[in-house]
Amino acid sequence: MHERGPDERGRAEERSAEERSAGGRAADESAADRRSALVEHVAVALLAITAVLTAWSGFEASKWGGEMSISFSRASTQRIEAAREATTAEAARAVDLQVFGIWLEATAENNRALQEFSRERFTDHFAPAFDEWLATRPLKNPDAPRSPFALDSYVPPGEVEAQAADARADEYFADALADNRRGDNYTLLTVLFALVLFFGALSNRFSSERRSWTILAGAGVLLVVGVVFLIAFPKII
Template identity: 25%
Template structure:
């Protein structure tokens, strides 16, 4: 009689343990599923944001190419006028010299960007009282005769904005990849918890206490492994439980 009561007591304890583990595992499964879905949402958001920023960066890059081509055409015209000025000087043709110098003066003043003006040494404060003298003085500088497009830093300046945006796009994309990886990890945790729930669900169907002990032990071990692994996975960016309850 005592042995029967002992078996019933043991069976009752096992049932309580199984019920408690079922409840805890169910809660942890729900938690892992929810956090995994948050990672999935962040992944989608970051991928979309990355694509939008990349599109903007590509647009800025194309604009940079167009601006550079315009400035290259301008420099080609400037170089041609410089040749005309030098040729007029060599031939003592003051009229042609003055005409070419005037063209060059106003072309530079009207079309130069501040970046290009700095590279070629053109001063915006030059007065237009005597364009010929100003242009001839400017042409004495080495900067005036060297193509600004030989300056790597100057060429890169056309694409500075695009490079910044594309770098930001890559960073956001990398975060999206991390969110995807973390979401997959939480998915794996959910699967393990599902296995635990299954094992606990069938534990009561075994008549042998030893079999029940084995099933419960395997379930507990799997639960601990899944929980420890889950704790190593980063939470979603900006995650706050309290934030979900704020109006």
């Protein structure tokens, strides 16, 4: 049997060392590839979830914007209704003032016929207030109300309706402002999710695995914060 010389044994040992070194490098590269693939998988999952949440936030912002427009429109309609009813009330008040003025003139002139004539033409909503005012003996009582129009019992037609329409308008206007604020919140949430998308896409651009994981961790924190806000915000399904 041929025995290897010192040179041959040295070369064999060198080849063995090179093979072990190559095997080690291959194992290191394989582990690095696995870690890189893990970073990519995590980034893809993060981006996919964030994309869905961004779309949902945009949808909610749009819906709340629509609700805001509807509430503003309803508020405007009620303002118009209040103005129309207020006009009716003012017209009725003007008629009552004219007839009451005639009665005052007749009373001052002691014209009984004109007094009766004017009283017969008092409107149904003015007559009770006039009787209540007259019962206070205004011609002799200095503490009596100055006119029937100062009494709570005098309510011309349209006044209550105008106040109710104004109250409804105020409610719709407040709802519109609240809807606008909610839409703005969802808009800001889309900006937050956009940052998550940006950092998630940026994580694969670094050669350093540590930097990639750091960027992904920051994006994950932003995503969690966004999800918490998304759960807390009111929604329109």
